[in-house]
Amino acid sequence: MSKDTNNTDSENYQKKKQFFDQLLTVYGRNPVFEALQDKNNQAYRLHLADSNRQAKVIDDIVKLAKKRDAEIVYHSRQELSRISKNAKQDQGVAVDLVCKGYQDYKTFLQNNQGRELDIIALDRITNPQNLGMIIRSVCAGAIDGLLLPRKGCAKLDPLVIKASAGTLFRAPILRCDTLTDALQDFQQHNFRIYGLSSHADTTISSIPQQGSSVFVLGNETEGVSQSVADCCDHQVSIPMRNQVESLNVAVTASLLAFRKVMV
Amino acid sequence: MSKDTNNTDSENYQKKKQFFDQLLTVYGRNPVFEALQDKNNQAYRLHLADSNRQAKVIDDIVKLAKKRDAEIVYHSRQELSRISKNAKQDQGVAVDLVCKGYQDYKTFLQNNQGRELDIIALDRITNPQNLGMIIRSVCAGAIDGLLLPRKGCAKLDPLVIKASAGTLFRAPILRCDTLTDALQDFQQHNFRIYGLSSHADTTISSIPQQGSSVFVLGNETEGVSQSVADCCDHQVSIPMRNQVESLNVAVTASLLAFRKVMV
Known part of the structure; x- marks a missing residue:
């Protein structure tokens, strides 16, 4: 591998790291809904547990996430709690927000x-x-x-x-x-x-x-x-x-x- | 009645009014206990409902009130709630504190x-x-x-x-x-x-x-x-x-x- 490629790889890695460092994961149905409602917030990914039952607030969250161009990803209940790091309070919903100041x-x-x-x-x-x-x-x-x-x-x-x-x-x-x-x-x-x-x-x-x-x-x-x-x-x-x-x-x-x- | 007596009456009234304006009534067993524990607080009167059952915290409150030279007065449950103005939370105990800044x-x-x-x-x-x-x-x-x-x-x-x-x-x-x-x-x-x-x-x-x-x-x-x-x-x-x-x-x-x- 040439030196140039190495540099570019390292730069890419740095950029990626900086981007992911800026992600703040919010969980719980109301907090996620409110975070998505605020137009100042840039949403990167919405995470949903595939065990979630049909509910109006989930539909509203999905609609808002689409409006904000967030990727929507479904997970098992267990995977979701690894993302939220709070199985007790996540209610099957989490969103990664891009926070400029974070x-x-x-x-x-x-x-x-x-x-x-x-x-x-x-x-x-x-x-x-x-x-x-x-x-x-x-x-x-x-x-x-x-x-x-x-x-x-x-x-x-x-x-x-x-x-x-x-x-x-x-x-x-x-x-x-x-x-x-x-x-x-x-x-x-x-x-x-x-x-x-x-x-x-x-x-x-x-x-x-x-x-x-x-x-x-x-x-x-x-x-x-x-x-x-x-x-x-x-x-x-x-x-x-x-x-x-x-x-x-x-x-x-x-x-x-x-x-x-x-x- | 001479003019002098009138003046003294009025002065006495003013002094009394100022004193009673400075009284702050605290109620509830723990709040009263804590207020009496603080040596900076001057206690004027401890009010107790005569319906209070024997309890260590009441004994401690009475002891502290005596130490602080507070008058101890017993009332009916109903009278006490007129003093505390909060029958739900007074727990049969109230104290009038003399608050200099109040x-x-x-x-x-x-x-x-x-x-x-x-x-x-x-x-x-x-x-x-x-x-x-x-x-x-x-x-x-x-x-x-x-x-x-x-x-x-x-x-x-x-x-x-x-x-x-x-x-x-x-x-x-x-x-x-x-x-x-x-x-x-x-x-x-x-x-x-x-x-x-x-x-x-x-x-x-x-x-x-x-x-x-x-x-x-x-x-x-x-x-x-x-x-x-x-x-x-x-x-x-x-x-x-x-x-x-x-x-x-x-x-x-x-x-x-x-x-x-x-x-």
């Missing part, structure tokens, strides 16, 4: 070199309501990416989609395998890494407005875990009155997302 | 003349989760009062207390009967009244930092009602990216509460 963080870093960026990273946010609200605020605010580890946080399930008010499909979500590895990569790309902690003496208003930053938000009860805190350059707090001990994590994310918008 | 807005206006103040006002916030989160952020942020009408918003029930992370008892909550009347009073005290609306052309960053302001937040679905909007001097929006149509109302309240803190 990508691997490495692709994002590659495509945004030299830009000044603000990122929010999540460490074990387990409440779907909180995760959905964070996604909504990040999508609306002045944040360039939400770094979301594949494990440890709430799954991107129908509850999260609902709490995100449908913004999940266009939010800039950067997936990573482990947060500590990803944070080190960001550090090497000249990002400053800030761990949010209500105990920190340094307050958010004292950090520089210039340069690229990652703000790390930790678990609702325990905060940022030790291994992740070790990757942070600084711990920072948001000053609070009246001896309030902490803010809701979705509120904290929103304050960060809008800190340059409100002034 | 008062009638008129008292607040009287006591804060000449100061520059930021107020958040709520118009029909019906979701207890949202109301609790708003109270938590207002209590922690740079807001001098949360103007809360007695009708139309979620009741200050155990769900709200929980969502407020217990901050309800020290949050600056200003009660009013009708929001429109109260807003006109604030206007006469030289406050500018801003209605938050995602459709407004004027953005939050363009309003003056000086002077006293009331920010009005409307219902989760319908926004600020017409009669309340008519009382506002300006409609303002928070700019959003990615065609996001609105923010969660508790997030909006938090952004307002921390807008002078984050910079």
